[in-house]
Amino acid sequence: MLLEVKNLKTSFNTSRGKVRSVNDVSFSLREGEILGLVGESGCGKSVTSLSIMGLVPKPEGIIEGGKILLEGIDLLKLSEKEMCKIRGNKISMIYQEPMTALNPVFTIEEQIGETIKIHEKLKGRVVRERVIKLLDLVQIPNPEKSLKKYPYELSGGMRQRVVIAMALACNPKILIADEPTTALDVTIQAEIIDLLKDISKKLRTSIIFITHDLDVIAEIADRVAVMYGGKIVEETDVNNFFDNSLHPYSKGLMLSRTDNINKGERLFSILGMVPSPYNMPAGCPFNPRCEKSKDICSVKVPELFGRIEGHKVRCWLYAENEG
Ligand SMILES: Nc1ncnc2c1ncn2[C@@H]1O[C@H](COP(=O)(O)OP(=O)(O)O)[C@@H](O)[C@H]1O
Ligand SMILES: [Mg+2]
Structure with a gap:
């Protein structure tokens, strides 16, 4: 495996106390693969990518746990000097605003x-x-x-x-693209997406493509990881994601796509707001907004259940079938 992020935990010391922005995030990235990291603003996408780059702002930002293995080497154990050699040479990052x-x-x-x-x-x-x-x-x-x-x-x-x-x-082997097309108009956005796909194919560059836009995910990603409240709540390949997403949050995102308005349906939007890391609900971070919420959901954080090969979902609805 090219990159393995394991149980990453990144927090910030702020005047209002310590907040955990990335809470136990794990995912992996194969050579040549494009992973779409999707979620609403504030769910921890950028902090995840800054953690991988070794660019979490200091001194307030601290990586409190986990591993970031690049070809088996834990980047979290490298000195700043060694990380400088990784940045640009092995992993590069591009941002929303050029x-x-x-x-x-x-x-x-x-x-x-x-x-x-x-x-x-x-x-x-x-x-x-x-x-x-x-x-x-x-x-x-x-x-x-x-x-x-x-x-x-x-x-x-x-x-x-x-x-x-x-x-x-x-x-570099890996390009992290953090909302690189969000500031561009739709036609230009499509051109940049085509370019990145082309480059990934030609050079076998792996890409972590961060966006809040499912239409962009549909265009570019091979695999999708959905983030919510500092956690990955669902992960699967892109076709399965659009045909058969399981997490109530993913389903909500799907229904709020602009496509659905064009078809004459009412724009669905998920009720409520993304939780602030200052005020994270107990249990599943999505439970206060979830129509399917059960008793356990507000008590205990669900694991990432994987009842189907290659498809993981962090939701109690899918726990029964776990062996
Ligand atoms: N330097 C910082 N100090 C304190 N909190 C931060 C800092 N950077 C990010 N955060 C908080 O971490 C959470 C995740 O932020 P971020 O990763 O930027 O979200 P996303 O990229 O998904 O929109 C947010 O609640 C944000 O306010
Ligand atoms: Mg961001």
């Missing part, structure tokens, strides 16, 4: 070139050739000309392509 990753005063060539120079001791012409190759890979038209441009001269979609090129500069 401008956060770009420096407005440098040209595209300077920015991507800098990333290459930091990680590999290359100079001059060789660097430029690599930059051109990367711009070509992310399908930026006319790479030789685009090199000279500054971020503000590019559209949002083109900027995100530059950021993807920077993330791929050292040919």
